[in-house]
Amino acid sequence: MVTIKDVAQLAGVSHTTVSLAIRGSKSITPETREKVLKAARQLNYHPNHLARSLVNGKTGVIGIVANFFSSTFEMEILKGIEQSVHSTETDFSINLFSTLGKNDEVLTDICLGRHADGVILLSISPSAEIVKLFNDNNCPMIVIDEQAEGAIEIVMDNFHGAYMATEHLINSGRKNLALVLGRDNQRELGLSQSERKNGFLQALKDHGMSFDDRNTFYIEDYYFEEGQVVFKRMQRYRGNIDGIFCAAGDMVASGMVLEAKTEHVRIPEDIAIIGYDDIISSSMIDPPLTSIRQPLFQIGKNGYARMVRLLEGTEEYKPNKFVYEPQLIVRGSV
């Protein structure tokens, strides 16, 4: 392994000079600098970033933290982040951490073990202690799609999205609506799901419609197949439903569309369906799915750029909240 000392020796200077020269210090003669750079090139020298980070107290990495990265939601945000990484000319690298439920544990280690200079959380709600820990350690935290008082929050207006979706169903003349929600293992609704529920209920209320709570259905893993199962159940037990708001997203909604076809239920004639997320395949199925689009790519892109500014000191870190507006995409399913 070639170190700074090897370069110094070859160039005939001290390793201090090498360090200075390489990072373009103004207090080095152009001649010595050239000599050093030549030696470095010749030896194919690359600074050991571990040593560098240790003395700087900075790792140069931005941690992206999620429960897991295997869903389209995370991927879409990741796309935005990635594109941002390459459009902003900086030396930060990104590091993915999946917590698989052990959020606080992983986050503590990231912060205290100096694994990252700042973190972006995807759909993870950190405890108050964790937020405090990061603040105390001067490690900026951006939380996307969840609540985190004391950190920077970037959220979608799920209430409004659900409201638009529901209103669209109502305006199409539907009278007996159903609601499909996703909930995790702990049997709680996450922030976005519960806001969508509220938006749904509010829209009904504002249009003077009542809601039978038995028309709420739950899924857990956001799988396509769960949509098929739910639709079957719906047909069996709640036969008069004529409109569905699938707050659990387009993947599940797609499963319902397919199951409807199997059961010869016509969409949108017999039952209207509106999904959420506007995933790529939504325009590919038959009928194409009406949905609510969220600017995930933009959110990822801006979130990352923001973090870079925070770490570079261009922007001051202070807790606040950004809300992105969703958009109704009308296609064939309602």
Next chain:
Amino acid sequence: MVTIKDVAQLAGVSHTTVSLAIRGSKSITPETREKVLKAARQLNYHPNHLARSLVNGKTGVIGIVANFFSSTFEMEILKGIEQSVHSTETDFSINLFSTLGKNDEVLTDICLGRHADGVILLSISPSAEIVKLFNDNNCPMIVIDEQAEGAIEIVMDNFHGAYMATEHLINSGRKNLALVLGRDNQRELGLSQSERKNGFLQALKDHGMSFDDRNTFYIEDYYFEEGQVVFKRMQRYRGNIDGIFCAAGDMVASGMVLEAKTEHVRIPEDIAIIGYDDIISSSMIDPPLTSIRQPLFQIGKNGYARMVRLLEGTEEYKPNKFVYEPQLIVRGSV
């Protein structure tokens, strides 16, 4: 920031003892050990992994390198890696590097800048010098879906997959086949695309069929919309085509299916289509797409597990090649 010295002070021992105690050295009395751990807990001490890595010469990170991570291909492999991360109980973390074309540059820096202990490349073909560099620096390299003599190669049998696909088209009675290939900016076919092309041609040959090279079409970005464009072009200029092997994958094939519908071309009656990759939406479109499935999840999972064994010394690093077999999934499009 609380360091090993703070713990030492509180526990009333030297920092050497703390280091030893924390990593469970046998040469520490249970009593002192307890004392140390208690102090560490009390101060919420987490070892600085930068310092640790610097002295160990190991970073504890496994680098995953790809051109970009925004496609389903990478995501599916990532899923497998992720699941492997959590099933194997080890302390490695994964770090994503997207090269955006600057492969050698990024790889050199990863290796020489000590950003990772080992790397897994996705669809990237490293130059011979890079492979040598990694070998010289004792940094294991696993290459998925590309060639890399001197490293560990994990590839899919694209020749066989294409052969199966083509044979399936032929067996369905198609006479005038078309081939859709993806090629990158540099106008070269990557390993997998060129093998698929070869498999396609071989199958035709084995069945005594000739191929008109004007029936080859190219796309570049693997977008859905490119499939629509290609299908239009096909209809316009090569009207007698009755079977398409879309080696460029299911996303593009799906675009063709949709465009066919728009143009009132019946699938599979008028034209049969077979894709590649078996992405999730392939079963959702109408008609559902016949495709070739690759065990991407398995490949990611095993690749990661393998890398861990290499880094832990459980397995010896020596260049070789693993080939995974694809599988024909018959649905409605042929």
Next chain:
DNA sequence: CTGAAAGCGCTTACAG
């Protein structure tokens, strides 16, 4: 069983 010392590869005041 425990501690003082050296060292990992860098950077950053501080002299000269």
Next chain:
DNA sequence: CTGAAAGCGCTTACAG
């Protein structure tokens, strides 16, 4: 403009 020294937070022989 350049170099000797100290230090970042750890680990690992080596004494005792």
